[in-house]
């Protein structure tokens with residue numbers, strides 16, 4: 001047995017427990033530390049302290065903590081509610097999956113007195129990924145803690161905030177301090193008959209082997225052995241859009257690549273031998289990517305077949321190989337607005353494109369590669385909005401507002417009615433993205449702003465840095481969470497959001513922000529013909 005101190009109490013776990021993360025979650029029932037990519041050690045969701053130093057627990061062998069002190073979120077004492085209040089006040093958490101690890105990192109910086117040191121914060125947050133928030137609000141929460149200026153909730157109604165979050169996220173969302181603490185019912189945190197120790201319950205963990213067969217064992221560490229898990233790697237091969245346009249008198253062209261949705265909570269579901277399986281979307285919509293997740297059906301089938309509770313889970317590598325991607329496209333527009341769209345064959349995409357652009361010829365092309373889905377955020381119509389804004393900019397400025405200003409606004413309306421405009425402002429030297437949004441009744445300013453900043457961050461990454469390398473046979477070569485090009489905190493420019501309150505019903509605004517920012521950034525960079533452009537926002541065109 002390995003003995004160590006956990007949050008002030010001595011505990012013991014078997015010395016074959018695997019990693020510290022495995023021991024915490026499967027033997028000690030501490031699920032505030034999350035598994036976003038284990039054992040890649042790249043997302044930071046599993047960050048805890050070992051002897052008061054932040055450590056990525058999924059790559060910390062349990063033997064290494066023998067006789068040492070481990071602190072998790074539960075051991076932060078009065079600091080936890082302080083952080084929870086600051087994160088809720090600033091809208092610094094959405095799905096919340098990354099949040100416990102980030103709080104552990106930031107609290108360590110605070111105790112060292114470096115929370116307001118931008119270099120220390122950048123270095124610390126470089127160990128983390130957050131797909132939802134776009135980082136800025138996390139920095140604001142840290143500033144609140146450092147200066148003791150966390151605002152009170154005032155007259156905010158967190159039920160209204162949750163409704164706004166649900167509209168933006170597309171699935172029921174919780175807003176509140178429990179999200180910061182990591183307790184919002186993530187599927188892999190829920191174990192049927194969960195007791196004081198996961199190793200004492202009869203639940204089996206199910207994971208896919210190399211042949212795509214579900215294999216089971218009592219714990220994640222043991223199941224990893226059973227499936228012969230091989231850690232995914234990244235390639236150095238450049239990302240290349242899979243589709244090209246026919247020759248034509250194109251005024252504007254754009255070819256997009258395979259893009260990983262990049263949600264941090266891998267698909268998982270738990271099921272009893274009878275009864276419905278749990279949902280893989282308990283507090284995050286995964287940008288639409290989990291809408292047809294096969295995990296609930298797999299968990300239910302295995303539980304019925306084996307007559308035991310099942311905890312079915314994808315590893316990060318499974319998410320990348322098997323989860324749906326945004327359909328790659330090649331679009332060419334002539335000066336009169338007519339043109340061609342070639343798109344990787346995807347159920348439903350032709351209807352979306354035809355509804356948005358009846359004047360364009362649509363060609364679906366069979367291309368070997370990962371699955372694609374129209375459920376991914378704004379698939380199809382966002383690409384059309386971008387190229388149309390690009391075409392408008394070839395005759396006016398950089399936007400579609402008829403101005404000749406090189407960084408004029410791009411305004412986009414999504415098919416559900418949400419509207420946003422965006423522009424890049426480089427006048428002060430450091431680019432800043434300005435966003436305006438109209439999304440009906442606001443319900444909660446903090447949450448809507450947070451989702452708009454997150455959408456802007458994701459759009460910027462989509463244009464400039466995100467892509468999956470897929471070979472000619474359709475095999476995904478980039479399997480690590482860091483290889484997808486998601487922008488780090490230090491790579492994210494300032495994002496200013498102006499929200500316009502309207503009288504009508506509340507509608508989603510962040511998808512329009514996503515499309516508008518993508519268009520504004522592309523115009524700002526001089527409309528390179530393929531994405532990712534490989535240029536940061538500050539790079540000259």
Ligand code: FES
Pocket residue numbers: 034035036037038040041042043044045046047056057058059
């Ligand atoms: S789960 Fe440990 S770094 Fe991602």
Ligand code: FES
Pocket residue numbers: 092093094095096097098099129130131132133264284
């Ligand atoms: S809130 Fe950070 S990944 Fe969702």
